[in-house]
Amino acid sequence: MKPPGSLYRRLLVWLLLPLMALGALMLIQAYLDARKTADRAFDRLLEAATLAIAEQVQWQNERLWLDLPPAALEMLATDAEERVFYALYDGDGEFITGNARLPGDPRGDAESGDTLYYRDIDWHGLDLRQGIRRTRLEDWSLRERFEVRVGHTREGRQVLTLSLLRGNLAYIAAMAGVAIIVLLLAVRSALAPLTRLRRAIRARDPRTLAPLELSLPRELAELRETLNELLARMRRVRANQERFIGDASHQLRTPLAGLSARAELALRQDDPQAWHDALKAMQATSASTARLAVQLLSLTRLNNPEATPELRRLDLNVVSRMAVRNAWNTCHRDGIDLGMEVPDSPVMAAGVDWQLEEALGNLIDNSRRYGAKRITVRTLPNPPTLEVEDDGPGIPADKRLLVLRPFYRGRDGGEGSGLGLAIVDGIARTHQARLTLREGQDGRGLRVILRFPGDRQ
Amino acid sequence: MIKPLILAFALAWLGLPAVANESLRFPATNEDGPPPRSLTIHGALDLPYVEPVLEDFHRRYPDIELHYRNFTTLALHQHFLDDEQEKADVMISSAMPWQYRLANDGHAQPLETPAASAWPSWARWRQELFGLTFEPIVIVYRHELAEQFGAVASHAELLSLLERRYKELRNRVVTYDPARSGAGYTYAIEEARLSPRYWDLIAALGRADAALVGTTGEMLEGLAEGRYWLGYNLLGSYARDFVEEHPQLEMVIPSDYALVTQRLAFIPRKAPHPESARLFLDYLLSEAGQRVIGERTSLGTVHPSLEGPGTAGEMRTRLGDALRPIRLGPGLLATLDDLKREALLSRWQREFQRWSAIPFP
Known part of the structure; x- marks a missing residue:
C-alpha cells in the first residue's frame, strides 16, 4: 500500500515543479540574453578595430599597403587582456600581413561591397570572436577589394556576461522567492477550511450525533453534507436501538413480575395443590420468557452488521421439510392442519439453512398462536420463493409494515412476543430476499412471501 | 613565417655581442633528499647577468638540476618554434614583441602563485608573461x-x-x-x-x-x-x-x-618540467630573486617592496610620469608587422x- 501522501505536499510539488522548470528556463534565457548583450557591446570593438585598420590600407608600390595602427590592436584588448589576432587579405583571398591566418567571410560579395561579419570560431584550440570587414580602397582610380579580419578571445565578454547575469540573477531569485512565499500562503489558506473541519469534528462530544454546522467552501460543503447524512442515519439507527432496548426490558419485566407475584401468592397458601398449580403456571411463564430471550438474542445477532454468515447454495424444499417436521408435533397437538406444497425438482437459492428454518418456524408459530386452523408451507421456483399461508384473522393492509417492527403486535390477543416477524424480516435482509405480506387465498388469512434474488448462476 | 627581412632585423636585436649556444649547468647536489628534478631555461640574457640568479636559486633548491642556454633573441625564437628541438621550461628574452607574440598565440601557461598575482599589472600580461627587469x-x-x-x-x-x-x-x-x-x-x-x-x-x-x-x-x-x-x-x-x-x-x-624595456619571462605550455619551471619563475618574481637581480646585476628590478638605485620604485619617485614602460599589450604585435x-x-x-x-x- 502506498503511504498516504499529504495534500499540502502534493499541491506544493505540483505547483513548485512547474515553477522551478520555469525558473530554469528563465535562467537559460537570461544567460543567452546576457551573452548576446555582451557580444553586441564587444562587437563594437571589432567594428572599430577593423575600421581603424581598413582606413590605413593604401595602394603603394603596386600592392596593398598597411601602416598598422597599434591602437587598433590595443582597442581589441580590454582589462581582461584578451589575445588579439589580425590579418589583412586582398580581394583574391591572398594573405598580405597579420599575425594569424584567420579564416575569411564565407558569404559572397554584397551589393554595396562593404560588409561586416561577426562569428565565433575555434582557432587552434582558442575560442575566438571574429570580426571581418570586407571593403575596397577609396582611391582616385583604384577600387581594389580587401578584407580585414580581426579576432580576440572571449574573456572580456565572459566577464560582462557574468556581471549582466548576476544582475538578472538577483532579479530572478527575488521573483522566485516572492512566488514561493505567495505559493506557500495560498496553499495554506486553501487548506485552512480542512483544518477547521477536522477541529470541528474532533471537538465534538462523541455521544452527540447532531449535524455539523459550519460554513465551508463548496468542495468541503459536499463532504459536510455527506457526513451529516451519515449522522442522520446513525441517529435513526440509534433511536431504533433505544426503543428496542426499552421494549425488550419492558417485555422481560412483565413476565418476571408475574412470576414473582405468583410465587408470593403461592407461598401464602399451605395447600400443596395450590403450590402445584402455581408451579405449573410459573413453568409456562418462564418457558415463554426463555423463548422471548432466545428470540431477542437471535434478533440482536441478525441486526449485527458485522456478523454476516456465509451464504451457501441450498435446496429450499429441504429447508421447508425440516421446518414442517420441527413444527409438526406442536401443530398436531393443537389440532392444526400443517401442510406443505413443494415442486418435484429442487429449488436452489443461496442462504443459511438454520436461519431459513428459524424464519419458517417463526412464521408457523405465529400463525398457530393467532388462531389459524390450517397452515401451508410452500416453495416456488423462478424466482426461488418460500411462502407460509394461514387461514387466521390476517393483518390489515395498512399495518403490514408496522408488524415488522419488534414488539409490535398487529393482532390483538394471542400470546406472541411480537418479535417473530421482526426476526423474519432480519433474516430476509441477511439473504437479500424480499419479504411481502399479503392476504391469503379467498381474501382471508395471511400469506407471508420470502422471494430470493433469483438463481445467481 | 619569418621573412628574411625580419631575420636581419632580429639578428641585430638589442645590439649586444650575444654569443649563441653558451650554456651553464648546475648539477643536482642534494644526494640524500628527494630524487633530482630538472629545469631547462632558455634565454637571451648574457651569462654574467643570469649566473648570480641561477646560483642563488640553486642554493635554495639544490635538488633541481639547472641547465641554462643562452641564445640570440632570434635563435631563441626559432628554437622555440622548432618542434624537433629540446623544449624549454622557462623562456626569458628582452625581445618584448616576440615574447608577447608567443604568449598571445597561446604558447604560455599561467602561473598562479601569490607572487605572480601580486606582480604589478603594468609588468604582467594575463598571469602568463612577466616583466622581470626595469x-x-x-x-x-x-x-x-x-x-x-x-x-x-x-x-x-x-x-x-x-x-x-x-x-x-x-x-x-x-x-x-x-x-x-x-x-x-x-x-x-x-x-x-x-x-x-x-x-x-x-x-x-x-x-x-x-x-x-x-x-x-x-x-x-x-x-x-x-x-x-x-x-x-x-x-x-x-x-x-x-x-x-x-x-x-x-x-x-x-x-x-x-x-x-623589460626582460619578459614565461613558462611554455609544453614545458617538460612545469613544476620546477613554476618554482623558478615564482622565485624570479619573489622579493629574494628580485633582490639578487638588483644587487648583483645592473638590470633594474620591478618588485614594489625593493628600494634603492635601479629599482622601479626609486626611478618612479625620481622621474615620476616621465617613465614610459613599453606597454605589454597587443600594440607590440604591430611592431612585428x-x-x-x-x-x-x-x-x-x-x-x-x-x-x-x-x-x-
Missing part, C-alpha cells in the same frame, strides 16, 4: 659636450641643442639604426607613438649627420674613445656599468620621457634626410 633607455654624453654646450637632460633639450649646434655636432652624435637593430626599431615605433615631435628629433639627428650603429656596445665604445660626444637611446642597464668605469661619460635618464616595419623605416629615412634634401642655407 631598464630605462638613456642618453650618454661626454663631459666635453656639457662643458661646451651645457648639459642635456631631456629630449626637448637634445632637440634644441641639435637644432642650434648641428654644425658643431656633425658626426659627433650616435644612435641606433632602426633598419639594422631590432631594439632601435622598437624604440622608434614607441617614440613615434608618443609624440610627433619625435620626427623633428630624427630630422635634427639627420641634419647633424648622426652616426647610425647596431648595438649599445658600439655606441659606448665610440663614446669612450671620443669619436662621439653624445649617444641617444642606449640601453640603461648596460650603460650604467660602463659609465661607472669611464668617468669621462655621463648617463642621463631623460626627464621629459624615458622608455623602459612586416608592412608596418617598411612603412616606419621609410618614414624614418625620409625624416632623417629632411634637411639634406634642401640645399644648405
Whole structure:
C-alpha cells in the first residue's frame, strides 16, 4: 500500500515543479540574453578595430599597403587582456600581413561591397570572436577589394556576461522567492477550511450525533453534507436501538413480575395443590420468557452488521421439510392442519439453512398462536420463493409494515412476543430476499412471501 | 613565417655581442633528499647577468638540476618554434614583441602563485608573461659636450641643442639604426607613438649627420674613445656599468620621457618540467630573486617592496610620469608587422634626410 501522501505536499510539488522548470528556463534565457548583450557591446570593438585598420590600407608600390595602427590592436584588448589576432587579405583571398591566418567571410560579395561579419570560431584550440570587414580602397582610380579580419578571445565578454547575469540573477531569485512565499500562503489558506473541519469534528462530544454546522467552501460543503447524512442515519439507527432496548426490558419485566407475584401468592397458601398449580403456571411463564430471550438474542445477532454468515447454495424444499417436521408435533397437538406444497425438482437459492428454518418456524408459530386452523408451507421456483399461508384473522393492509417492527403486535390477543416477524424480516435482509405480506387465498388469512434474488448462476 | 627581412632585423636585436649556444649547468647536489628534478631555461640574457640568479636559486633548491642556454633573441625564437628541438621550461628574452607574440598565440601557461598575482599589472600580461627587469633607455654624453654646450637632460633639450649646434655636432652624435637593430626599431615605433615631435628629433639627428650603429656596445665604445660626444637611446642597464668605469661619460635618464624595456619571462605550455619551471619563475618574481637581480646585476628590478638605485620604485619617485614602460599589450604585435616595419623605416629615412634634401642655407 502506498503511504498516504499529504495534500499540502502534493499541491506544493505540483505547483513548485512547474515553477522551478520555469525558473530554469528563465535562467537559460537570461544567460543567452546576457551573452548576446555582451557580444553586441564587444562587437563594437571589432567594428572599430577593423575600421581603424581598413582606413590605413593604401595602394603603394603596386600592392596593398598597411601602416598598422597599434591602437587598433590595443582597442581589441580590454582589462581582461584578451589575445588579439589580425590579418589583412586582398580581394583574391591572398594573405598580405597579420599575425594569424584567420579564416575569411564565407558569404559572397554584397551589393554595396562593404560588409561586416561577426562569428565565433575555434582557432587552434582558442575560442575566438571574429570580426571581418570586407571593403575596397577609396582611391582616385583604384577600387581594389580587401578584407580585414580581426579576432580576440572571449574573456572580456565572459566577464560582462557574468556581471549582466548576476544582475538578472538577483532579479530572478527575488521573483522566485516572492512566488514561493505567495505559493506557500495560498496553499495554506486553501487548506485552512480542512483544518477547521477536522477541529470541528474532533471537538465534538462523541455521544452527540447532531449535524455539523459550519460554513465551508463548496468542495468541503459536499463532504459536510455527506457526513451529516451519515449522522442522520446513525441517529435513526440509534433511536431504533433505544426503543428496542426499552421494549425488550419492558417485555422481560412483565413476565418476571408475574412470576414473582405468583410465587408470593403461592407461598401464602399451605395447600400443596395450590403450590402445584402455581408451579405449573410459573413453568409456562418462564418457558415463554426463555423463548422471548432466545428470540431477542437471535434478533440482536441478525441486526449485527458485522456478523454476516456465509451464504451457501441450498435446496429450499429441504429447508421447508425440516421446518414442517420441527413444527409438526406442536401443530398436531393443537389440532392444526400443517401442510406443505413443494415442486418435484429442487429449488436452489443461496442462504443459511438454520436461519431459513428459524424464519419458517417463526412464521408457523405465529400463525398457530393467532388462531389459524390450517397452515401451508410452500416453495416456488423462478424466482426461488418460500411462502407460509394461514387461514387466521390476517393483518390489515395498512399495518403490514408496522408488524415488522419488534414488539409490535398487529393482532390483538394471542400470546406472541411480537418479535417473530421482526426476526423474519432480519433474516430476509441477511439473504437479500424480499419479504411481502399479503392476504391469503379467498381474501382471508395471511400469506407471508420470502422471494430470493433469483438463481445467481 | 619569418621573412628574411625580419631575420636581419632580429639578428641585430638589442645590439649586444650575444654569443649563441653558451650554456651553464648546475648539477643536482642534494644526494640524500628527494630524487633530482630538472629545469631547462632558455634565454637571451648574457651569462654574467643570469649566473648570480641561477646560483642563488640553486642554493635554495639544490635538488633541481639547472641547465641554462643562452641564445640570440632570434635563435631563441626559432628554437622555440622548432618542434624537433629540446623544449624549454622557462623562456626569458628582452625581445618584448616576440615574447608577447608567443604568449598571445597561446604558447604560455599561467602561473598562479601569490607572487605572480601580486606582480604589478603594468609588468604582467594575463598571469602568463612577466616583466622581470626595469631598464630605462638613456642618453650618454661626454663631459666635453656639457662643458661646451651645457648639459642635456631631456629630449626637448637634445632637440634644441641639435637644432642650434648641428654644425658643431656633425658626426659627433650616435644612435641606433632602426633598419639594422631590432631594439632601435622598437624604440622608434614607441617614440613615434608618443609624440610627433619625435620626427623633428630624427630630422635634427639627420641634419647633424648622426652616426647610425647596431648595438649599445658600439655606441659606448665610440663614446669612450671620443669619436662621439653624445649617444641617444642606449640601453640603461648596460650603460650604467660602463659609465661607472669611464668617468669621462655621463648617463642621463631623460626627464621629459624615458622608455623602459623589460626582460619578459614565461613558462611554455609544453614545458617538460612545469613544476620546477613554476618554482623558478615564482622565485624570479619573489622579493629574494628580485633582490639578487638588483644587487648583483645592473638590470633594474620591478618588485614594489625593493628600494634603492635601479629599482622601479626609486626611478618612479625620481622621474615620476616621465617613465614610459613599453606597454605589454597587443600594440607590440604591430611592431612585428612586416608592412608596418617598411612603412616606419621609410618614414624614418625620409625624416632623417629632411634637411639634406634642401640645399644648405
